[in-house]
Amino acid sequence: MTIKKTFWQKYEAWIWALIFVIIYVWAFSGIPVTGIQAVAGEVTKSILHGLFHPDFSYVYTGDGEDLISLLLQTLAIAFAGTIASALLSIPFAFWAARTKKGGTHLGSSSGKLFLTIVRTFPEIVMAIMFIKAVGPGPFAGVLAVSFHSIGMLGKLFAEAVEEIDRRPAEAIIAAGGTQFDVLIHATIPAVIPEFISLTLYRFEIAVRSASILGLVGAGGIGAPLIFAIGTRWWPRVAIILLGIIVMVTVIDFISGYLRKKLV
Amino acid sequence: MNTIPKKSFAQKWHIKALVWTAIVLALFIASCAMTGVDVGAFLTGFNQFMQIFYEMLKPDWSYVPFTIKPIIQTIQMALIGTLVGSIIAVPFAVLAARNIVTNTVIRGTIRFILNLVRTLPDLMLAAVFVAVVGIGPMAGVLTLAIFSFGMISKLFYEAIETIDMGPIEALTAAGATKTQVVWFAVLPQVYNHFLSYFLYTFEINVRASTILGYLGAGGIGELLQRSLGQFRYDRTAIVVIGTFIVVVVVDTLSNQLRERLQ
Amino acid sequence: MQEGTPIIEFNDVNKVYPNGTVGLDNINLTINKGEFVVIVGLSGAGKSTLLRAANRLHDVSSGEILIDGQSIVTAKGKQLREVRRNIAMIFQNFNLVKRSTVEKNILNGRVGYYPTWKTIFGLFSAADKQQAAANLQRVNLGEKLYSRADELSGGQQQRVAIARALMQEPKIMLADEPIASLDPRTTVMVMDDLKKLNEELGITVVVNLHSVSLAKQYASRVVGLRAGKLVYDKQIGDVQDGDFDEIYDGKNQEVKEA
Numbered sequence: 046m047t048i049k050k051t052f053w054q055k056y057e058a059w060i061w062a063l064i065f066v067i068i069y070v071w072a073f074s075g076i077p078v079t080g081i082q083a084v085a086g087e088v089t090k091s092i093l094h095g096l097f098h099p100d101f102s103y104v105y106t107g108d109g110e111d112l113i114s115l116l117l118q119t120l121a122i123a124f125a126g127t128i129a130s131a132l133l134s135i136p137f138a139f140w141a142a143r144t145k146k147g148g149t150h151l152g153s154s155s156g157k158l159f160l161t162i163v164r165t166f167p168e169i170v171m172a173i174m175f176i177k178a179v180g181p182g183p184f185a186g187v188l189a190v191s192f193h194s195i196g197m198l199g200k201l202f203a204e205a206v207e208e209i210d211r212r213p214a215e216a217i218i219a220a221g222g223t224q225f226d227v228l229i230h231a232t233i234p235a236v237i238p239e240f241i242s243l244t245l246y247r248f249e250i251a252v253r254s255a256s257i258l259g260l261v262g263a264g265g266i267g268a269p270l271i272f273a274i275g276t277r278w279w280p281r282v283a284i285i286l287l288g289i290i291v292m293v294t295v296i297d298f299i300s301g302y303l304r305k306k307l308v
Numbered sequence: 309m310n311t312i313p314k315k316s317f318a319q320k321w322h323i324k325a326l327v328w329t330a331i332v333l334a335l336f337i338a339s340c341a342m343t344g345v346d347v348g349a350f351l352t353g354f355n356q357f358m359q360i361f362y363e364m365l366k367p368d369w370s371y372v373p374f375t376i377k378p379i380i381q382t383i384q385m386a387l388i389g390t391l392v393g394s395i396i397a398v399p400f401a402v403l404a405a406r407n408i409v410t411n412t413v414i415r416g417t418i419r420f421i422l423n424l425v426r427t428l429p430d431l432m433l434a435a436v437f438v439a440v441v442g443i444g445p446m447a448g449v450l451t452l453a454i455f456s457f458g459m460i461s462k463l464f465y466e467a468i469e470t471i472d473m474g475p476i477e478a479l480t481a482a483g484a485t486k487t488q489v490v491w492f493a494v495l496p497q498v499y500n501h502f503l504s505y506f507l508y509t510f511e512i513n514v515r516a517s518t519i520l521g522y523l524g525a526g527g528i529g530e531l532l533q534r535s536l537g538q539f540r541y542d543r544t545a546i547v548v549i550g551t552f553i554v555v556v557v558v559d560t561l562s563n564q565l566r567e568r569l570q
Numbered sequence: 571m572q573e574g575t576p577i578i579e580f581n582d583v584n585k586v587y588p589n590g591t592v593g594l595d596n597i598n599l600t601i602n603k604g605e606f607v608v609i610v611g612l613s614g615a616g617k618s619t620l621l622r623a624a625n626r627l628h629d630v631s632s633g634e635i636l637i638d639g640q641s642i643v644t645a646k647g648k649q650l651r652e653v654r655r656n657i658a659m660i661f662q663n664f665n666l667v668k669r670s671t672v673e674k675n676i677l678n679g680r681v682g683y684y685p686t687w688k689t690i691f692g693l694f695s696a697a698d699k700q701q702a703a704a705n706l707q708r709v710n711l712g713e714k715l716y717s718r719a720d721e722l723s724g725g726q727q728q729r730v731a732i733a734r735a736l737m738q739e740p741k742i743m744l745a746d747e748p749i750a751s752l753d754p755r756t757t758v759m760v761m762d763d764l765k766k767l768n769e770e771l772g773i774t775v776v777v778n779l780h781s782v783s784l785a786k787q788y789a790s791r792v793v794g795l796r797a798g799k800l801v802y803d804k805q806i807g808d809v810q811d812g813d814f815d816e817i818y819d820g821k822n823q824e825v826k827e828a
């Protein structure tokens with residue numbers, strides 16, 4: 046007995062492979078590979094040399110423009126921005142959360158669309174807009190983080206609200222409580238640990254973005270980094286990269302530890 | 309007789325919560341002081357902000373044709389970056405998986421490298437790569453490759469750690485080499501996860517690649533930088549709208565494909 | 571059949587797990603070519619430990635295990651893989667790659683015969699592909715060749731596993747409670763398959779079982795384990811109805827020689 050494969054069994058993999066290859070041939074056609082500079086090798090060598098000889102003198106100078114001060118400033122931007130954003134996100138989350146069963150969801154859908162727009166709006170552009178408003182410096186960075194994070198935190202908060210157990214709320218209503226009672230006694234206690242955990246998670250992301258906002262003049266370690274790269278001052282680049290790596294690692298560790306303790 | 313248990317002092321006053329709130333508040337105030345937060349300045353400057361916003365509300369539609377090519381390039385960069393990154397990720401993920409590699413030194417080293425890579429923000433990588441390979445999409449592709457590599461390899465080794473170990477045993481017992489075990493018993497089990505992560509990373513890369521151009525790393529971000537530099541916020545608006553459309557379309561397509569993979 | 575030629579020999583084998591549990595306690599056991607040995611014992615007695623040691627899925631603490639006269643305890647690399655190639659294994663949970671087709675799963679049994687790169691490019695010979703289909707027919711599942719493994723029932727999966735094991739052209743088939751997750755009807759099918767391989771192809775079969783009645787029905791020799799010790803060993807003709815109480819209840823601590 047011999048059995049035949051069906052057409053699809055036989056060719057499915059090939060068809061997908063073909064689609065894949067076509068897409069990638071198209072993609073590679075758009076990227077000029079000749080774009081590599083002649084000096085790339087040399088630059089890489091200098092960078093690597095710099096990376097093994099970091100400019101340790103920059104770590105602390107005491108003038109407030111050194112690595113440690115600017116890393117702290119970066120953390121401050123991320124922290125202030127995230128806390129402000131967490132508070133601002135709460136009303137948006139309740140706007141976007143779909144809490145009623147059935148019916149249309151005009152309210153929550155418009156809220157979700159709004160949050161998607163905020164999330165997609167480039168943080169860099171937001172930073173530049175805030176720089177116009179309050180001038181260059183870390184404050185503009187705080188504002189950019191605060192407002193941009195609403196897009197993601199609002200969405201995550203809304204999902205947390207949607208997922209909470211509805212039974213305590215029903216019990217309160219059944220016992221004659223008002224919607225306000227539900228909010229105070231059922232909803233808020235249920236979502237607070239979740240909100241805190243999500244905020245910590247967002248803080249980890251904010252630390253990363255705060256360390257690059259300086260590229261456009263919104264404070265933190267980004268500005269000296271881009272300056273050092275521009276002037277090809279590799280030992281300086283190296284020490285800043287190391288500083289960022291250490292900072293992000295430590296923050297991820299602490300935040301991860303706290304989040305584990307919350308659940 | 310029943311007695312109502314007395315709340316301890318700490319429970320009664322929610323001491324722990326209060327302490328934490330106080331710590332967070334103190335840190336918040338310190339952060340605000342350090343970053344020169346000034347609500348007054350924000351309020352007075354707010355009309356400046358709104359000024360830009362109003363200009364953005366009147367997009368310069370004639371700019372649309374100029375955005376098509378960079379948008380396409382953005383997608384191409386994201387595609388290639390995701391591909392390169394995820395191919396490199398496969399061996400690293402296998403070597404980082406606890407149930408495949410029992411040697412803690414190898415696994416520890418690999419995980420250390422992966423953690424290191426994930427700490428680097430994408431724009432920072434872009435700045436470095438622009439310095440190395442020059443302005444252009446190549447820098448963007450390299451950035452996205454490294455970025456996706458860090459992300460996929462972590463997702464992927466976590467997936468590998470959840471697989472059924474039975475087939476591994478069966479292949480080993482049949483006299484397979486380590487490579488054959490991975491190829492025939494491990495990879496088929498995580499193949500779908502891999503495709504799903506690939507698509508997910510592609511979505512993230514599309515978002516990321518829309519701003520890389522701000523630093524000269526190719527794609528639509530270049531127009532962002534140009535229009536902002538020329539104070540042509542009406543054009544910035546077009547770029548932002550274009551970005552938005554691309555992100556939404558890619559997310560939708562990719563989500564649909566991922567659902568089919570389930 | 572070549573009665574009396576040893577094919578598996580355990581000499582003073584001990585196995586202590588890293589956590590201190592004694593898995594095997596001074597096992598001496600010789601299995602001859604063509605035998606159908608059933609190993610019985612309470613769960614935790616060390617049956618799995620014994621089988622897994624025979625294929626070196628784990629190392630023993632001391633002692634020697636010879637497969638066809640060759641030590642598997644000291645074998646390394648290619649040599650170890652070649653010894654393993656001759657020993658097929660059947661598992662309680664089938665251990666199929668659920669997402670792969672039946673054909674791919676069966677061919678997995680053959681990888682030991684190919685260089686790694688060839689298998690990675692899927693370059694199995696036409697003869698082997700045909701053999702895969704033939705082996706599947708031997709366990710009466712011929713039409714399932716291109717089905718995905720997870721579309722099959724437990725009994726069918728176990729028979730695919732047997733077809734996979736046959737791809738190894740093994741001299742020995744080790745089966746660790748192959749029927750523990752099957753219903754009575756499929757149990758009979760799987761056991762019949764094993765018996766057929768034993769009788770028709772002369773493969774030496776060693777099966778761990780819980781069921782005493784199945785042991786009596788299929789075995790040519792019954793071996794009993796308790797707490798890692800060999801406590802019973804008789805040819806099927808000598809097995810008495812009362813014997814099994816000893817293995818299971820532990821009334822008799824002595825090893826009964828056949």
Ligand SMILES: Nc1ncnc2c1ncn2[C@@H]1O[C@H](COP(=O)(O)OP(=O)(O)O)[C@@H](O)[C@H]1O
Pocket residue numbers: 587588589591592593611612613614615616617618619620
């Ligand atoms: N990986 C392991 N680590 C520690 N102890 C184990 C391990 N595997 C089995 N054991 C122990 O070894 C003994 C024998 O187990 P096993 O060979 O699986 O018994 P059986 O297959 O007869 O039920 C049991 O006490 C079991 O708990």
Ligand SMILES: [Mg+2]
Pocket residue numbers: 614617618619746747
């Ligand atoms: Mg067992």
